[in-house]
Amino acid sequence: MKKLLWSLTLFGVILSLRVNGEFDKMEKFTDFNGTNVYQTENHDVNSKAKATMVGLTLIKNAALRSAVCLDGSPAGYHFHPGSGSGAKNWLVHLEGGEWCSDIESCEYSKETRHGSSKHMEKKIPFTGILSDKASENPDFYNWNRVKVRYCDGGSFMGDNENKDAKLQFRGKAIWTALMTDLLWNGMREAKQGLLSGCSAGGLAAIFQCDDFKLYLSSSTRTKCLSDAGFFVDATDVSGDRSLRKLYNDVIQLQSITNDLPDGCLDNRSPTSCFFAQNLVNQVKAPLFILNAAYDTWQIQESLTSKSADPTGSWSNCTFNIAKCNASQIKFFQGFRSQMVKLLGAFKEQRKNGVFLNSCFSHCQTENQDTWYSKNSPSIKNKRIAVAVGDWFFERGGAKLIDCAYPCDKTCRNLI
Incomplete structure (x- = not known):
């Protein structure tokens, strides 16, 4: 039976294929690229029509630099220049x-925007953490903002190719070319720098x-933010660890082992070193973990x-939390407890920040509703954008872990 194609963005299952007389569900979320209309119930943020549209830039001489997507087309990014302060x-x-x-699965991806720049939007709206409006993004609105498109299928870590299938796994080369180009475009003079990412990009x-x-000056205040990238090495409802199998296959296919952190590989397998829980305590730069305690991608x-659930006994619950029974809620609570425990030592490091809300969600930085609006999710009355800003600028109060579901009434649950 065909392997699963895993998609790390928002919302539900949209595709099923007939294989060898059986249905093998390709569980795929619709792509999250900031193009949705984000508007709160009280209409206190701008709509898509008012968002700044930012054009796609393709990396120059991409083929010579191996900075290419799965199909060999040039990788790309969207850049909006900063102003004033x-x-x-x-x-x-x-x-x-x-x-x-x-x-x-890679051949499938190369026919989409997650595997080819030929299928990417020429312009996208910048919202949430990318917004250029102070009312939507108070701390970063006038920065130079770059959204790097994801088209390598390996969290910007691969270094391999398959000539027979005409597939390129060049995530590492894309990252290197991107940073080189941004440095020449003015980033070498950066006073402050923040690397962020969502989902597979959050892990990256x-x-x-x-x-x-290392790319920036030693005098530059440099920090990193991972949004929905803390995928847990957890047991599924069947008692298996399917995510470990997926990670192992990605690592082998894309020749990622040599680029995994040596400090992790000294004590763990390459597969274990693809899990954020085994990486975050070794990151030297200040790091902020933003995650939903009930991450909808990992749950679904x-x-x-x-x-893991061939009979579908969990399907109603995982797409409508109100339909979960007591034992199913208990399972989710156990998953949350595991995540909280894994972040324990990380949270104690002064340089780090945490915002772990008890919502059923996935990726909260690019969505205006969840990033910064009147009704955004909050912990102790602090919204996500405020918590991240307080941490980056060292204003305090940047280690926030929510109480367990259903205590948080500010959540924008996706299930």
Whole structure:
């Protein structure tokens, strides 16, 4: 049976394929790229029509630099220049997307915007942490803001190719070319720099955090933010660990082992070193972990996936929390407790920040509703954008862990 194609962005299952007389569900979230209309119930943020549209820039000489997507097309990014007090500050945001773990899933991805710049939007609206409006993004609105498109299928870590399938796994080369180009475009003079990312990009922000710091001057205030990148090595409802299998396949296919942190590989397998829980305590630069304690991607696509729940006994619950029974809620609470425990030592490091809310959500920085609006999720009356800003500028109060579901009434639950 075909392997699962895992997509790391928002919302539900949209595709099923007939394979060998059986249905093998390709559990895929619709792509999250900031193009949705984000508006609160009280209409206190701008709509899509008012968002600043930012054009796509393709990396020059991409083929010569191996900075290419799965299909060999040039990788790309969207850049909006800073102004005023933010003219020498830089925010680099890594898009989320799909991990492709076998030839079949990668061939599928290369026909989408997560595998080819040929399918990417020419312009996208900058919202949330990328917004250029002080009312929507108070601390970073006038910075140089870059959204890096995700098209390598390996969290910007791969270094391999498959000539027979005409597939390129060049995530590492994309990262290197991107940073080189941004430095020549003015980032070498940065006074402050923040590397952020969502989902697969959030995991990449952890992988590349210290490298990002090395690219910038030692005098630059440099920090990193991982949004929904803290995927847990957890047991699913069948007692299996399907996410470990996926990670192992991605690592082998894309030849990622040599680029995983040596400090982790000294004590753990390459697969274990693809989990954020085994990486965050080794990151030297200041790091902020923003995550939903009940991450909807991991719940729906890993913990209660079709392979883990072939009878569908969890399907109603995982798409409508109100339909979960007591034992199912207990399972989710156990998952949250595991995440809180894994962040214990990380949280104690003074340089780090945490915002772990008890919401059923995935990726909260690019969505205006969740990043900064009147009704955004909050912990102790502090919204996500405020918590991140307080941490970056060292204003205090940047280690926030919510009480367990259902105590948080500010959540914008996706299930």
